[in-house]
Amino acid sequence: MIDTLNQLDIELFLWLNGRYMPWLDPIMIWITERNSWFPLYALLIGWLIYKYRKQAIGFLLTIIAAVAIGDQIASSVLKPLTHRLRPCHELAVQKLMHPVMECGGLYGFVSSHAATTFALATTLWLLLGKRYPWLLWGFLWAAIVSYSRIYVAAHYPLDVLAGTGVGVLSAQLAVFIFRWWLQRSERSAVEKKSFVD
Numbered sequence: 001m002i003d004t005l006n007q008l009d010i011e012l013f014l015w016l017n018g019r020y021m022p023w024l025d026p027i028m029i030w031i032t033e034r035n036s037w038f039p040l041y042a043l044l045i046g047w048l049i050y051k052y053r054k055q056a057i058g059f060l061l062t063i064i065a066a067v068a069i070g071d072q073i074a075s076s077v078l079k080p081l082t083h084r085l086r087p088c089h090e091l092a093v094q095k096l097m098h099p100v101m102e103c104g105g106l107y108g109f110v111s112s113h114a115a116t117t118f119a120l121a122t123t124l125w126l127l128l129g130k131r132y133p134w135l136l137w138g139f140l141w142a143a144i145v146s147y148s149r150i151y152v153a154a155h156y157p158l159d160v161l162a163g164t165g166v167g168v169l170s171a172q173l174a175v176f177i178f179r180w181w182l183q184r185s186e187r188s189a190v191e192k193k194s195f196v197d
Contacts (some may be wrong), residue, residue: 009158013087013097016150016157020098024151024187032113032148034071044124058178059127066123066174071116078166084109088153100152111155114163115170117142122171127178142167 030036048056086108087093121138129135146164149155155163 002082005158009156010087010093013150013156014093016147017087017097017153020100020151025100028151030147031099031145032154034113035156036048037145039075050160058182062174063120065177066119066167067116068170069174070119070163071112073166074110074112074115074163074172078110078162079105082109084106084156084159085156087156097153104154108155108159108167109162111146111149111159112162113149114146114155114160115167117145118164118167119170119174120167122168123175126150126175130133151165 045060050058061112085105086103086106087097088099088103089106089108118139121135121142124135124138142164146160149160150157
């Protein structure tokens with residue numbers, strides 16, 4: 001079963017990675033580089049502070065927690081645990097794939113890019129999606145960044161899919177803790193006010 005799933009994953013990777021265009025290579029490299037998105041993150045921080053002032057601190061800490069949890073589960077737990085090589089480190093796959101950039105770390109399950117971008121998109125959606133429906137576009141951004149990892153031959157599709165799951169669950173955990181803390185703080189404030197009165 002696992003061998004069959006692995007083979008299907010490799011075949012899907014080769015098909016997706018094989019749908020390349022030379023003019024798209026530098027664009028995908030730019031998309032996949034973490035530093036490319038620093039201006040977006042700065043804009044997001046500025047927007048949250050402008051809209052929510054002190055309340056933005058809680059939102060930002062929740063986002064940071066979700067991204068950190070997703071990244072650590074992917075990089076410090078699952079990659080060392082599974083020891084699944086990236087496609088660009090597999091000799092049998094190297095001959096068939098389209099390499100775009102240097103390979104990077106040895107192991108690829110799960111994709112940290114998918115985990116962190118989907119953690120960010122999901123946290124924003126859970127916190128503010130009802131008020132700002134356009135935040136749904138964050139999932140498209142996360143999907144494009146995640147797909148770029150297959151395009152540059154850094155990950156198999158299953159690495160990206162599992163990374164997406166890790167990111168979504170990390171966001172749900174971080175938001176749950178944040179809302180629990182808010183409720184506890186509000187309840188504590190009410191009890192203190194009742195005691196004073």
